[in-house]
Amino acid sequence: MRTEGQGLLQPHLAPSSTPPADPLCGRRILVGISGSIAAVKLPLLVSALVQRGAEVRCVLTPSAERLVSAASLACLSRQPCCLEADQWSHRAPRPLHVELAEWAELVLLAPLSATTLARWVHGLGDTLLASTLLACEAPVLAAAAMNTSMWASPGVRANWQALQSFPTVLPLGPESGLLACDRQGQGRMADPELLLLALESLALWGPKRDWQGRGLLVSAGPTREPLDPARCLTNPSTGRMGVLLAQAARLRGARVELVHGPLALPAGWLEGLNAEAVLTAAEMRQALLARQPGVQAVAMVAAVADHRRSQPLDTKLDKQALEQALASGWEPVPDLLAELVHGRPRGQRILGFAAQTGDVLPQARVKFARKGCDLLFANPIDQPQAGFGGHSTSGWLLGPGDQVGVLPTARKLAVAHHLLSALAA
Ligand SMILES: Cc1cc2nc3c(=O)[nH]c(=O)nc-3n(C[C@H](O)[C@H](O)[C@H](O)COP(=O)(O)O)c2cc1C
Numbered sequence: 091m092r093t094e095g096q097g098l099l100q101p102h103l104a105p106s107s108t109p110p111a112d113p114l115c116g117r118r119i120l121v122g123i124s125g126s127i128a129a130v131k132l133p134l135l136v137s138a139l140v141q142r143g144a145e146v147r148c149v150l151t152p153s154a155e156r157l158v159s160a161a162s163l164a165c166l167s168r169q170p171c172c173l174e175a176d177q178w179s180h181r182a183p184r185p186l187h188v189e190l191a192e193w194a195e196l197v198l199l200a201p202l203s204a205t206t207l208a209r210w211v212h213g214l215g216d217t218l219l220a221s222t223l224l225a226c227e228a229p230v231l232a233a234a235a236m237n238t239s240m241w242a243s244p245g246v247r248a249n250w251q252a253l254q255s256f257p258t259v260l261p262l263g264p265e266s267g268l269l270a271c272d273r274q275g276q277g278r279m280a281d282p283e284l285l286l287l288a289l290e291s292l293a294l295w296g297p298k299r300d301w302q303g304r305g306l307l308v309s310a311g312p313t314r315e316p317l318d319p320a321r322c323l324t325n326p327s328t329g330r331m332g333v334l335l336a337q338a339a340r341l342r343g344a345r346v347e348l349v350h351g352p353l354a355l356p357a358g359w360l361e362g363l364n365a366e367a368v369l370t371a372a373e374m375r376q377a378l379l380a381r382q383p384g385v386q387a388v389a390m391v392a393a394v395a396d397h398r399r400s401q402p403l404d405t406k407l408d409k410q411a412l413e414q415a416l417a418s419g420w421e422p423v424p425d426l427l428a429e430l431v432h433g434r435p436r437g438q439r440i441l442g443f444a445a446q447t448g449d450v451l452p453q454a455r456v457k458f459a460r461k462g463c464d465l466l467f468a469n470p471i472d473q474p475q476a477g478f479g480g481h482s483t484s485g486w487l488l489g490p491g492d493q494v495g496v497l498p499t500a501r502k503l504a505v506a507h508h509l510l511s512a513l514a515a
Pocket residue numbers: 123124125126127128151152153154202203204205206207217235236237240
């Protein structure tokens with residue numbers, strides 16, 4: 091990101107017509123699979139990684155070999171699958187666990203069973219996967235999965251706690267839901283879509299936890315202002331930028347509160363966030379104001395409607411009445427970002443977003459001065475590779491003292507990490 095100060099020429103943002111590189115493309119990813127029934131979800135995840143251009147090799151524990159097909163994994167990864175017996179092959183010129191550990195740029199350890207967790211934390215290398223983990227210096231995304239009582243047992247709790255201090259590890263605890271053992275509770279492996287997101291985050295940012303101990307409130311998605319029971323005023327926001335920012339912060343250790351309008355995203359992306367769904371700007375306002383006092387920072391990413399009906403209608407209008415209703419009866423929605431800034435507790439930092447078309451920067455400067463937030467990210471929504479819904483964006487980050495940073499076109503997750511670093515500063 092380039093930063094320029096007051097009095098300099100307007101920082102130029104070159105539009106990009108090509109999508110930015112996927113951080114997983116071309117990376118050597120080792121997928122370690124241990125003996126949990128969640129292993130059956132791995133072949134499709136491996137396939138998704140390969141489709142994104144990653145080079146993937148899989149290692150199975152003996153228990154995993156009995157739960158998921160090594161042939162499927164080999165076929166989908168386009169590489170031989172490494173099994174326990176391969177460790178002792180007379181054809182291998184080097185110990186396989188060392189070769190795999192040195193080959194890997196990133197490791198996805200999913201599912202992580204109680205047994206493999208215990209081996210790893212206690213430094214035992216008595217399977218190919220366990221010895222590979224001990225020999226490996228690459229960052230590891232570790233996604234635990236097990237029965238609820240196993241997860242709650244004191245030994246597993248202690249081992250999981252110990253794993254938190256491993257400097258190269260990004261641990262993802264299991265989610266709640268219906269388990270294969272018919273129990274309802276915590277133990278389900280994180281959603282594969284979330285694992286892909288977390289792996290991308292690991293590739294971009296590593297396992298650093300600089301937001302540990304801090305709370306972040308994020309708003310995301312559009313709001314929907316009803317005109318009558320069949321029609322509403324809304325916008326094309328999908329919530330991608332806001333939810334990626336929320337997940338990036340959570341992966342960096344933050345306690346995240348998310349308030350969101352209707353989203354068009356994988357449901358798994360909401361895991362691990364304290365999320366509340368709302369529809370209207372009034373509901374969003376209420377939910378945000380209730381959560382604001384408990385956090386150190388706020389990121390107001392949601393695309394909140396500018397207008398709403400003064401008197402909501404409870405019967406559907408016919409076409410003639412609709413034309414009249416479109417022309418009158420609307421009122422402006424109070425400025426939510428300005429209200430959050432006005433009522434913030436001491437020391438709380440606030441990042442605003444401005445989606446603009448045309449000559450973005452002058453409009454953004456006016457908005458920034460009016461809102462009073464610490465940072466404002468102004469992004470052009472009329473440029474290729476930017477705007478609502480897509481994977482990438484670009485823009486200007488306005489900060490104190492008329493500082494303007496240019497963020498060239500990048501994946502939204504990369505932009506989220508930039509913005510979090512600026513917000514934490
Ligand atoms: C059908 C089945 C499902 C299992 N699911 C889990 C699980 O989700 N998590 C877990 O920790 N163990 C699970 N186990 C038990 C492990 O497979 C067992 O503890 C084994 O020792 C794990 O070894 P590994 O870590 O080397 O794969 C399951 C066992 C079976 C037979």
